[in-house]
């Protein structure tokens with residue numbers, strides 16, 4: 044495994060990674076974190092341009108990709124929302140991608156349709172990074188989540204990891220479960236309302252990888268044995284029936300009382316945005332790492348990916 048393994052490659056799904064490749068990205072993210080702490084910026088991507096093409100709202104993914112490219116010395120075409128681009132006139136995704144590919148060296152795409160990043164990658168030779176495709180995948184989030192777990196525990200093997208919330212529509216948990224399946228966690232608990240289970244094909248893949256999985260709707264049963272509690276938002280924008288959303292939106296809310304029952308050495312994660320799943324009183328608990336670790340790690344992981352893909 045060497046640094047050129049990712050040169051000019053697309054990042055479309057967590058399924059594409061080997062354990063060695065994940066290790067390389069994490070190692071590179073640590074280098075980037077040290078670099079930012081030491082000198083803030085570098086110019087290794089001077090002359091390179093990244094288009095951030097976001098058809099759906101984003102704060103962290105968009106902001107951290109932009110910051111990552113700028114800290115590496117590159118330029119950006121930032122399209123946050125496409126209402127002022129020709130997409131608003133009905134332009135197709137392949138035409139839009141080909142257009143921006145002719146101006147830039149890499150395209151980061153967020154899109155509401157599952158598989159859109161594959162469509163984009165088929166339309167151009169310029170590398171494409173999937174920054175979230177509807178209720179499909181969010182592989183760069185999974186990498187930063189994995190980095191955060193590795194930072195705290197130095198391993199995934201032997202840990203009990205509990206994924207909570209909208210496991211049906213939550214792309215971050217889809218991609219994270221796939222990454223975890225490369226390793227040997229002690230157990231993965233899937234905690235969701237019965238209407239929002241992990242999709243059967245993703246569950247099947249994890250089971251084929253011999254991951255021990257428990258499914259329950261009772262969070263309290265698993266708190267004491269959990270090392271990583273990963274909470275997700277119920278994704279209102281994916282519901283056809285908003286009455287169903289109203290019934291389940293606060294199925295799990297982490298409060299200081301919940302934290303009393305969580306293993307004292309655990310960490311509490313959330314990809315954000317949160318809309319009530321974690322009370323703000325929990326933020327000062329040292330086990331809460333979403334603001335202090337997870338979000339900053341997003342930039343380091345994205346710096347790692349951009350440098351690996353764009354530098355020979």
Ligand code: CP
Pocket residue numbers: 100101102103104105175181184314315316
């Ligand atoms: N975690 C995440 O994808 O956040 P944004 O939607 O703000 O990018």
